[in-house]
Each structure stands twice: as structure tokens, then as C-alpha cells.
Amino acid sequence: MSLEVLGYIAAFLTSVSFIPQAVMTIRTRDTHGISRGMYLMFTTGVAFWLAYGIYLVSWPMIVANLVTLLLAATILVLKLRYG
Amino acid sequence: MSLEVLGYIAAFLTSVSFIPQAVMTIRTRDTHGISRGMYLMFTTGVAFWLAYGIYLVSWPMIVANLVTLLLAATILVLKLRYG
Structure with missing residues (x-):
């Protein structure tokens, strides 16, 4: 088994980790x-990261960072709104 | 100028972003x-990510993720302690 799987596990965990924070804050x-x-x-x-992924034409980077961007931006908007 | 700089800016921002959260929570x-x-x-x-960086022998990944790991682990310990 290639150790590339480490990168996929890493990308999955750091992306989806923002789901519980976004849900909690909403x-x-x-x-x-x-x-x-x-x-x-x-x-x-x-x-x-998303721009860099587009430059590298790396679909795992593009998908993972699109998801993370959406979640992090949601939390940021709530923070700016509720203080 | 190579667009590799996008990756360095990305790594810098997502790593140091945890400093204000760690300082605030401490x-x-x-x-x-x-x-x-x-x-x-x-x-x-x-x-x-750190393990994957070590596997790839990518020093930017190793350094950025060591810093982020230290900061995120600090915030996690404080959360587990103070609830």
C-alpha cells in the first residue's frame, strides 16, 4: 500500500473537522x-491553497480546499456578525 | 515568478492563523x-499531514505542520481541560 494514503487521510480530517465547528456556531x-x-x-x-491546487491541477487539493473554504468562511461570517 | 509562491503564502497563513486563537484561548x-x-x-x-510531509521529505510541509500541530494541540488541551 502506498503511503500516499497518509495525505488522503490528512486532507479528509482537516477538511471535515470544520463541520462540527460550523454546525455548533450556526x-x-x-x-x-x-x-x-x-x-x-x-x-x-x-x-x-485552493489557488495553488488549481495551479497544480490537483483535484484532491481543489476539492478539499473548496469544502474547507466554504466551512471556514461560514464561521468567519458568523464571527463578524455576532462578535 | 513561479506560482509556487501561492503554496508558501497558503502554508504560512493557515499555520500562523492558529497563533491568535491559541493566545486568546490561553x-x-x-x-x-x-x-x-x-x-x-x-x-x-x-x-x-506531518507524517505525509516526512514521507515526501518536504521541509515546508514538515515545518508548517509541526507549528500547526503544536498550536492546535494546545487549543485542544485547553478545550479538554476547561470544557
Whole structure:
């Protein structure tokens, strides 16, 4: 078995990990303990990962970063809205 | 200029983004709005990214993921401790 599987497990975990945070924040609107600086930088960074994936024509990078971008942007918008 | 720079900007932003969250959580101990599920999955995922970087002998991946692992694990420990 190729150790490429490590990359697929990594991409899956770090992408879907934002699902429970997004669901929790949508439900509770409790954004007090969430850092705005983190989500500003993280969302921008994921947009760069997506651009880099498009440049490399790497579909795993494109798909994983599209999902993460959507989730992180949702959390960022909630943070900006609820403070 | 090579578009490889997109990857370096991406790696820098997504790694250092966890600094303001770690600093904020250490200072305030306000972990209520932070998802335990997210940090369990994310920290595990970053450990897999690190392993994949070691497999690829990619120093940018190794360095970026070591930094992110340290920061994410710190936030996870605080979440598990303060609930």
C-alpha cells in the first residue's frame, strides 16, 4: 500500500473537522471564544491553497480546499456578525 | 515568478492563523464556543499531514505542520481541560 494514503487521510480530517465547528456556531451563535484573527487568516490561507491546487491541477487539493473554504468562511461570517 | 509562491503564502497563513486563537484561548480560557470535535479531528489530521510531509521529505510541509500541530494541540488541551 502506498503511503500516499497518509495525505488522503490528512486532507479528509482537516477538511471535515470544520463541520462540527460550523454546525455548533450556526446553532449556538456562541462566537465569543472564537478568534476573528484566526478565521481571517485561515480563510484567506485556504483560498491560497485552493489557488495553488488549481495551479497544480490537483483535484484532491481543489476539492478539499473548496469544502474547507466554504466551512471556514461560514464561521468567519458568523464571527463578524455576532462578535 | 513561479506560482509556487501561492503554496508558501497558503502554508504560512493557515499555520500562523492558529497563533491568535491559541493566545486568546490561553488568556481568556473561554473555550465554550470552540468545538471539541473540530480540534480532535483537526489535530489528528495535522499529525497525518506531518507524517505525509516526512514521507515526501518536504521541509515546508514538515515545518508548517509541526507549528500547526503544536498550536492546535494546545487549543485542544485547553478545550479538554476547561470544557
